[in-house]
Amino acid sequence: MTDRYANGVTTSLMEPNGRSSVAPAAEEAEEKIVLKRKLTLINGVAIIVGTIIGSGIFIAPTGVFYYTESVGSSLLIWSACGILSTIGALCYAELGTSITRSGGDYAYLLVSFGPLVGFLRLWIALLIIRPTTQTIVALTFAHYAAKPFFEDCDPPENAVKLLAAICLTLLTAINCLSVKVSMKVQDVFTVGKLLALIMIILAGLYYMATGQLENFSNPWEGTYTARNIGYAFYNGLFAFGGWNYLNFVTEELQDPYKNLPRAIWIAMPLVTGIYVLVNLAYFAVVNKPEMLSSLAVAVTFGNRVFGPLAFMVPIFVALSTFGGVNGVLFTSARLFATGAQEGHLPKFFQLFHVKQQTPIPSLIFTCLMSLLMLLTDNVYQLINYFSSVLWLSVVASIAGMLWLRHKRPDLPRPIKVNLALPIIFMVSCVALVLLPNLDEPGNLLVGIGITLAGIPFYYIFIAWQKKPKCYGRLSNSVVEICRAIFNTTVIESNEALK
Numbered sequence: 001m002t003d004r005y006a007n008g009v010t011t012s013l014m015e016p017n018g019r020s021s022v023a024p025a026a027e028e029a030e031e032k033i034v035l036k037r038k039l040t041l042i043n044g045v046a047i048i049v050g051t052i053i054g055s056g057i058f059i060a061p062t063g064v065f066y067y068t069e070s071v072g073s074s075l076l077i078w079s080a081c082g083i084l085s086t087i088g089a090l091c092y093a094e095l096g097t098s099i100t101r102s103g104g105d106y107a108y109l110l111v112s113f114g115p116l117v118g119f120l121r122l123w124i125a126l127l128i129i130r131p132t133t134q135t136i137v138a139l140t141f142a143h144y145a146a147k148p149f150f151e152d153c154d155p156p157e158n159a160v161k162l163l164a165a166i167c168l169t170l171l172t173a174i175n176c177l178s179v180k181v182s183m184k185v186q187d188v189f190t191v192g193k194l195l196a197l198i199m200i201i202l203a204g205l206y207y208m209a210t211g212q213l214e215n216f217s218n219p220w221e222g223t224y225t226a227r228n229i230g231y232a233f234y235n236g237l238f239a240f241g242g243w244n245y246l247n248f249v250t251e252e253l254q255d256p257y258k259n260l261p262r263a264i265w266i267a268m269p270l271v272t273g274i275y276v277l278v279n280l281a282y283f284a285v286v287n288k289p290e291m292l293s294s295l296a297v298a299v300t301f302g303n304r305v306f307g308p309l310a311f312m313v314p315i316f317v318a319l320s321t322f323g324g325v326n327g328v329l330f331t332s333a334r335l336f337a338t339g340a341q342e343g344h345l346p347k348f349f350q351l352f353h354v355k356q357q358t359p360i361p362s363l364i365f366t367c368l369m370s371l372l373m374l375l376t377d378n379v380y381q382l383i384n385y386f387s388s389v390l391w392l393s394v395v396a397s398i399a400g401m402l403w404l405r406h407k408r409p410d411l412p413r414p415i416k417v418n419l420a421l422p423i424i425f426m427v428s429c430v431a432l433v434l435l436p437n438l439d440e441p442g443n444l445l446v447g448i449g450i451t452l453a454g455i456p457f458y459y460i461f462i463a464w465q466k467k468p469k470c471y472g473r474l475s476n477s478v479v480e481i482c483r484a485i486f487n488t489t490v491i492e493s494n495e496a497l498k
Contacts, residue, residue, distance in 0.1 A: 142155075189322055351490060
């Protein structure tokens, strides 16, 4: 299978004799199917909202307030984070409607800058970003799901890890069985977490309506330094993570030219408004010392407001993060399938179930990588290494959008944002990456180093045409085993990356 890119470079997973790693007879017998567009506008909104609203809004408010120590500044930063994320999402709407392949950043970097840059983005997503993100959200789910049973202490670490493993395994099974069922899970848990946040908002508004406004005195008194503001934005943007996840599954979205921007315009203002109102509710109930000392401000809020029903708050957080794990898992598998279709990952990632059209081998691999992360003690440190690199890859994708405007002005663009928006977004992201790393550059340097370590893997396993024959035989054997066990076949993409 050969893939052709915009710059004319051709790469493939080939045997030394130049033939495809899958035997000709197998290729002829292989039943290929075309990916169906099953995701509706509502599903698209649920993916964005459900992925963004995870553990962040229940934990990050303390981080934002810690660095500002100002109620007014905190609310302003939450609003600014929502606006910045919306600008980024609108830029991605232009990318997603002009390059309608699934894969998000990977697809855009591949088309804009060629296969090596695209592969490096896929490399860090496969090894670190996606598995650690899923593991961290699953651990958060497990911690809060177990919390009602351990009121006077933290749940045992092993119990939390076991529950996280069950969460990952269960959601993987659901995603393997049916796209519709996995989207039902996403829709239901998205509605559940929105109801939970609405309860918090209403409780906060009730407190304010009864005249309890003492926490809002001197709202602008706080700490204002470039470093502190940068870290405050980092915490706020952490809670908005996931605004670009719908772009990873655009091939399965019905009428993406219309529904992708519509989903963004519905989801982003909704999330931003909810986040600002939830923080307003937190500040109405929780005073400054409590806010600074609380690791999970939502729990402190629940203990103060709901009394005997305070146990509901950890349950709400668990429900929220459960839906977040589902969204990350769903999009991760599609990202890796796209990478395999472009010859950047082994072909078994490209296999989908014949009837259900679910990427079973890709889902299982994603789950196994996340389960392996549960065995490590430094999973949070790994994500710290790549947070800056992740934002830089987003900047590179937006830069690719501007480059494509110059390089390929005839490319269809159903949506074309004003030039000021990508420039504002890129400058803001670069500033946010540099500000915290000026004093502590170690995480950024390690992240860049591990990313660049993918270069030799690219030239050995992707670009090198004369691979040993055993490589082709092994690849073909794995494909045939997956086909036999999971009733899968190679899927044809609706779009070509060109």
